[in-house]
Amino acid sequence: MTEAPNFDKRVVITGCGYIGADANNGTRIPNVIIGVDDLWDKLISGHTTYYFLPDHICKKVYNFSPDDPHVGSALPEDFDPLATATAWLAMENAGLSQHLFNPYETGVAISSSSGPIDLIEEALTYLLDRELSSEVLIAENPKQKVTNLKKALMALVRNGLAGETVRVVAKTLGVNGIPLSINAACASSAANLMIGADTIRNGHAEVMFVGGTESMRSKAWLEAFRFGRLFAENGNNNPSVASRAGDADRSGLVPAEMSAVLVLEDLDKVRKDGREDKILAEVLQGGAAQDPGGVVLVDHTAIKHAMRTALRRSQLLTSGTDLIIPHMPSTIHGDEIEAHAISIINPNATIYALKSNLGHGFASAAGTNAIVAGRCLREGIIPQQVNLFIQGTRLDDGNVEPGKLAEVIFARDSHSGKRDPQVAQINGIGMQGEVFSINLKKYES
Numbered sequence: 001m002t003e004a005p006n007f008d009k010r011v012v013i014t015g016c017g018y019i020g021a022d023a024n025n026g027t028r029i030p031n032v033i034i035g036v037d038d039l040w041d042k043l044i045s046g047h048t049t050y051y052f053l054p055d056h057i058c059k060k061v062y063n064f065s066p067d068d069p070h071v072g073s074a075l076p077e078d079f080d081p082l083a084t085a086t087a088w089l090a091m092e093n094a095g096l097s098q099h100l101f102n103p104y105e106t107g108v109a110i111s112s113s114s115g116p117i118d119l120i121e122e123a124l125t126y127l128l129d130r131e132l133s134s135e136v137l138i139a140e141n142p143k144q145k146v147t148n149l150k151k152a153l154m155a156l157v158r159n160g161l162a163g164e165t166v167r168v169v170a171k172t173l174g175v176n177g178i179p180l181s182i183n184a185a186c187a188s189s190a191a192n193l194m195i196g197a198d199t200i201r202n203g204h205a206e207v208m209f210v211g212g213t214e215s216m217r218s219k220a221w222l223e224a225f226r227f228g229r230l231f232a233e234n235g236n237n238n239p240s241v242a243s244r245a246g247d248a249d250r251s252g253l254v255p256a257e258m259s260a261v262l263v264l265e266d267l268d269k270v271r272k273d274g275r276e277d278k279i280l281a282e283v284l285q286g287g288a289a290q291d292p293g294g295v296v297l298v299d300h301t302a303i304k305h306a307m308r309t310a311l312r313r314s315q316l317l318t319s320g321t322d323l324i325i326p327h328m329p330s331t332i333h334g335d336e337i338e339a340h341a342i343s344i345i346n347p348n349a350t351i352y353a354l355k356s357n358l359g360h361g362f363a364s365a366a367g368t369n370a371i372v373a374g375r376c377l378r379e380g381i382i383p384q385q386v387n388l389f390i391q392g393t394r395l396d397d398g399n400v401e402p403g404k405l406a407e408v409i410f411a412r413d414s415h416s417g418k419r420d421p422q423v424a425q426i427n428g429i430g431m432q433g434e435v436f437s438i439n440l441k442k443y444e445s
Contacts, residue, residue: 010267011197012443013280015094016371017086017211020258020358022047035089039368040375043383048240048357083110083165083213084172086259090209091173094263095278098174106207108170109180109196110261111188112214113363113430165213177205186327186360188212189260189367190428190436194286196264197438206269211261212363230331231255243360244387245328245353246335246405248394253329256359260367276445281374284423284439285313291433297334303341303427306437310425311345314439320346321439322421323376325369327429328353329360332393338427340404350419352376352411356387366428370440373424377442380420385411 016036033039087110091097163181170179178199184191189212196210225231232242232252243254264283270276287309291302311317324342328335328351335353342351354369361368376382388410392402421442428436 009201011200011264011283012267012270013262013283013370013374013440014265014270014275014278015090015092015096015263016280016374017089017091017093017261018259018368018371019082019086019089020361020368021256036093036371036375039371040379043354043357043372044381046357046384046386048243048386082215082257082259083112083169083261086211086213086261087169087173087209090211090261090263093278094265095273095275096207096263100273101175101207103174103176105177105205106173106175107178107180107196107199107205107209108166108173108175109182109192109199109208109210110165110169111182111184111192111212111363112165113183113185113188113212169209173209175209177207183363184428184434184436185430185432186329186362186365187428187430187434187436188363189365189370190286190426190438191288191434193262193264193283193367193370193426194288194436194438197283197286200264200266206266208264209261210264211259211367212361212365213259213261214362214364215257215259225255232330241387243330243356243358244389245326245330245356246339246351246385246391246408246410247330247388248390248392248400250330250332250335252331253355254359256361258358258361258364258368260361260364260371262367262370279443280371281377281424281440282443284310284316284441286310286436286438287313288437289435291435293433297337297429297433297435300337300340300344302433302435303338303429303437304344306435307341307345307425307427310437310439314423314441316423316439319423321349321423321425322419323373323382323424324349324351325354325373325424325426326351327365327369327427328355329429330355334429336393336403336405338429339408343404343407346425347408349425350382350409350411350421352382352385353388356385357383366426366436369426369428370438373426373440376421377424377440382411382419382421388412 018036018039020033022033166179166181182188182191192210196208199205199208230252232254244250287306289302289305291297326338328338354372390400391406392400395401424440426438
């Protein structure tokens with residue numbers, strides 16, 4: 001039964017799922033990082049890993065198939081393997097099972113910024129190669145022709161809908177509660193985290209599966225980014241240092257396939273279930289803003305507003321946060337303007353720019369930021385910043401302009417591994433100027 005809003009209700013992260021590519025093995029053939037423990041071990045060791053996942057990644061998790069007794073008949077025929085497998089990992093990590101939550105009090109907010117665009121392209125290609133006429137339908141095997149056309153049309157329609165990932169995850173997990181289909185580009189999972197926590201506070205759910213997933217198999221989609229000169233120019237020559245947030249020689253982002261899902265719960269429910277030991281961190285409040293000026297943010301104003309709003313709503317304006325995991329995609333303009341906002345709002349916080357390790361997971365990026373921020377809070381450790389050699393921006397004449405990047409503190413030297421952060425702030429920034437900022441706090445009973 002939906003409750004009246006209770007804005008003092010405490011919301012906690014109880015479980016996380018993560019799947020990502022691991023190509024830093026001396027070859028261009030990727031391995032796979034499965035689970036948050038594997039991810040954390042890689043980050044603590046200073047590992048860098050990006051690129052694309054191998055095909056049929058879901059088979060490396062639970063060998064998902066309609067006949068698998070682990071999932072049973074709940075698995076839809078057309079399921080999204082990456083999002084579904086990651087959500088299942090998050091549920092198990094939280095110590096949840098389907099009898100521990102009310103399906104109508106449990107919601108899903110998992111986004112993809114591009115959607116399964118490769119499947120859309122495949123369906124369009126099929127349709128464009130064939131005329132939708134009676135001649136097609138009375139071909140050698142008319143029944144099969146009709147079936148193929150129906151499948152192509154359904155793939156085109158359903159995969160073009162933002163809510164398709166939410167639907168297949170909900171069906172697999174047995175969830176019937178509030179569905180949220182948010183597309184805020186690279187800020188999508190940050191939006192899902194903030195709105196998912198507020199959904200619980202508002203009394204619309206007790207449990208929310210939130211996050212983002214990105215599987216970039218579309219040549220057209222990748223070519224669009226390449227044409228826009230957003231990819232790192234040095235990616236092919238030395239991929240392990242191609243993503244270098246804040247560094248003077250950064251030249252663009254490095255795309256990476258990954259999926260990140262978090263389980264948010266009402267703290268009272270977690271205590272009632274006896275699962276308090278599963279809590280990773282407490283979710284405080286968030287802030288949001290938009291800079292509708294174009295494909296990239298015009299300046300730092302929207303970021304500054306979102307960060308300040310998150311601090312104000314979390315009653316943290318005087319103390320700020322110890323740790324910031326920024327968006328910082330390793331682009332020349334993007335890193336500088338976010339550093340500018342941080343230098344105004346919270347110049348003494350330690351910055352850990354995660355994309356230098358993992359590349360850019362687009363809709364899943366901020367969800368991964370939240371997972372790592374929660375782990376930093378629980379473990380009391382901030383991993384060492386990698387691929388940061390000179391803070392600033394390299395000018396055309398070869399000189400380095402320090403700019404605002406030189407005024408912020410990255411997690412290097414004495415600022416890494418020795419601090420015990422109590423509050424972390426994560427940022428997500430989308431291509432249409434969407435900005436979301438959320439605070440997490442070390443859990444105290």
